[in-house]
Amino acid sequence: MKYCAFLRGVNVKGTNMKMADVCQVFKDAGMENVSSVLASGNIVFGSDKNAEELKVILEKAMSEYFNYEAFLFVKNSEQTELFWTQNPFEKNVDFHIYAFVGNECVEDILMKEFENATKTENEKAEIVSNIFYWQVPKGSTLDSNFGKVLGKKSLKDQFTSRNINTFEKIFKKF
Known part of the structure; x- marks a missing residue:
């Protein structure tokens, strides 16, 4: 496989x-x-x-x-393909879109953290097919309140994230 x-x-x-x-x-x-x-x-x-x-x-x-x-x-490979094909956000040159790969139910933990975070304008999150997606304006990823949450030591073994474009490259590699 x-x-x-x-x-x-x-x-x-x-x-x-x-x-x-x-x-x-x-x-x-x-x-x-x-x-x-x-x-x-x-x-x-x-x-x-x-x-x-x-x-x-x-x-x-x-x-x-x-x-x-x-x-x-x-x-x-089938699971990896979903990260690319289930993306709920439209491509836009002004935004980064990230998808999160992690342990079972990590999307619920991330959504809770996102809901409690102060958001920048047009910052959004959605869960599709148990995958957490995050859209953030370019230049705001590390400065956003949610972006800072992602570095929490208590979450380091729970997930990792990739820009949606990375999933496209991986999908093509398969």
């Missing part, structure tokens, strides 16, 4: 790694047809194992090789 692993916190805040090294870790852990999409920690690969097994195997391998606490989320 084809999968994509979405790594959290890669090449930000001092956790730097070359995607070629990450791909090698995946290969050494028994994954097949391994390749990366962008430098933000998106690894496309094949395996006969299920997503839960892969998460355990790959987090352990990444943690040991890079000497950090690795968090990643594994989705099969």
Whole structure:
């Protein structure tokens, strides 16, 4: 089966790694047809194992090789495609659209946080097919109240986010 692993916190805040090294870790852990999409920690690969097994195997391998606490989320190709095809927001050059990959029911936690946050003008969030989507004006991602929530240490093992354009690139890679 084809999968994509979405790594959290890669090449930000001092956790730097070359995607070629990450791909090698995946290969050494028994994954097949391994390749990366962008430098933000998106690894496309094949395996006969299920997503839960892969998460355990790959987090352990990444943690040991890079000497950090690795968090990643594994989705099969059909699940990954949904992040792209279910996007509820229209493309607009003035906005970033993010989709969140994470643990089961993380979309509900994120929506609660979003509802409690002060919003910038035209900042929106929606849940579609159990996927949390966030639209934010360009230039406001890190400054927005909700953007600051995303860095909470208590949520670091719960999710990671990607710009919607990243899902398009991953979808094409499959």
